[in-house]
Amino acid sequence: MKKLIFVFLIISAVISCKSPEARYPVSQNSGSYINESVAYNQKLLAEEESKIKQIIASDSTENYIASTNGFWYFYNEKGADSVSKIRPEFGDLVKFDYHISTLDNQSIYEEGEKPTKEYAVDQEKLFSGLRDGIKLMKAGETITFLFPSYKAFGYYGDKNKIGTNIPIKTTVTLHSIIEQDSLN
Known part of the structure; x- marks a missing residue:
């Protein structure tokens, strides 16, 4: 009887060592949703950039600059070289005011509606276009930025x-601009 139990245990051990078989999904997606989303976003970006370029072409009073980060801007007030040569870097504390409007100049947030903001560069939450734009500025400057939606508040808006x-x-x-070195 002991031999029978021993043989049974050996056989069950060999059978239980079988490697698991992969389970395949019942249904497979073709990825068409992702392809449709990419096509939609490319079309949306092309429309927004076209509208921004029309605004730039029709405004001969300002000298627009295309940033490498996907937005355009012009100086309202350019800082004199004697005021500051420093641009904000990671960790610096900056103090700024801003107001937001549509590309058609319909005010969304009036000047003064949002309080003066103190921001630790790249260490706090701020929409990506403004985060990149602030790094282009010097103390005392005023710049107007034109942001496509993906550099502004994107799909979710500001709620x-x-x-x-x-x-x-x-x-x-x-x-x-208060440099990080002077904060420590």
């Missing part, structure tokens, strides 16, 4: 006044 996929115009005045 208040700015809706889904809205390109915006933002005018920012940078009041001060």
Whole structure:
């Protein structure tokens, strides 16, 4: 009887050592949703960039600059070289005011509606276009930025006044820069 139990245990051990077989999904997606989403976003970006380029072409009073980060801007007030040569870097504390409007100059957030903001560069939450734009500024400068929706508030908006996929115009005045070295 002991031999029978021993043989049974050996056979069950060999059978249980079988490697598991892969389970395949019942249904497979073709990836068409992702392809449709990519096509939609490319079309949306092309429309927004076209509208921004029309605004730039029709405004001969300003000298627009295309940034490498996917937005355009011009100086309202350029800082004198004697005021500051420093641009904000990671960890610096900046103080600024800004207001936001549509590309058609319809105000979304009036000047003064948002309080003066103190921001630790790249260490706090701020929409990506403004985060990149502030790094181009010097203390005392005022710049107007034209952001396509993906550099502004994107698909989600700001959950208040700015809706889904809205390109915006933002005018920012940078009041001060406190370098990270002086904060420590």
